[in-house]
Amino acid sequence: MMMERIRREHSYMVRLLAVLNQKIKQLQAEQSINYSVVKEVVDYLASHSERVHHPKEDILYHYYMEHYGHKDEIENLEYEHEILSDKTHEFLNIVEMILQDAVVPQDMFIEQLESFILAQKRHLEMEERSILPLIDKSFNFHDWQEVEKQWNLGEDDPVFGATIAEEYQQIAARVRQGEHESI
Template sequence: MMMERIHREHSYMVRLLAVLQKKIAQMHTELPINYTLVKEIVDYMANHSERVHHPKEDILYHYYTEHYGHKQEMEDLEQEHELLSDKTHAFLNTVEMILQDAVVPRHIFVEQLDEFIKVQKRHLEFEERSILPLIEQSFNLHDWQEVEKRWNVGEDDPVFGDTIAEEYQQIAQRVRQGERESV
């Protein structure tokens, strides 16, 4: 079901944000970090969100508005997705500059990484606490069938799916390590 996939994708993003949060802790203690891993995570969050995750959510939001009336929060989300994309790509550019040996002061990078994490978490929490419960309470079986019909994109997740994309090997390995560590 579409809602289950959205919740699962949110949990994946939260896990990746936790990895990034650890990078901030490392930087505060003057430990080096793997900028390539940071780039992979941010790149994954940008690309997967833009191609799969946000379009799926937008189907729900549009359907809700069409059938259950105007809610400003729903209409604001599409614009928020665009703003989130812009901020994510701006931060991704900073990481890519560092990987190309540009000098970015450590404190500036930490501030940008911290802001990136906060913006992402705020967005996820807003959807999980306000928007998705409203949709779940409102939709009936017919509604779910209709939104599923509108979704026709393949969903093999390049990090958490069965086939790991070459460009995301480090993330997948790090996520699997984290899963073993937490057992």
């Protein structure tokens, strides 16, 4: 069911944000980090959200508004997805600059990383606490059938699925092992 898939994806995102949070702790302890892992996490959050996750949520939100009326918090979600996407790509650009040997002050990077994590967490928490319960409470069996018909993309997650995409090998290994790498 679509709601379970969305919530499962949210839990994946929370796990990846924890990996990034660990990077902040390492940097604050003046340890070096593997910036390519940061890039993989942010790239995954950007590409998977834009290609799979947010379009799936948008189906729910549009259906809700068509059949149950307009609520401000739901009407703003598509716009919020766009803003979150812009912020994610801006942060991804900073990480890519670092990987290309650009000098980015560590305190600025930490601040940007903290801001990125906070924006992601706020969005997830808002959806989990307000939006998804409202939809879950409102939708009946027929509604769920109708939204499921609108979703026709494959669901193999490139990090958490059965087949790991080559570009996400590092984070998949860390997430699956529950490790925190030091370099």
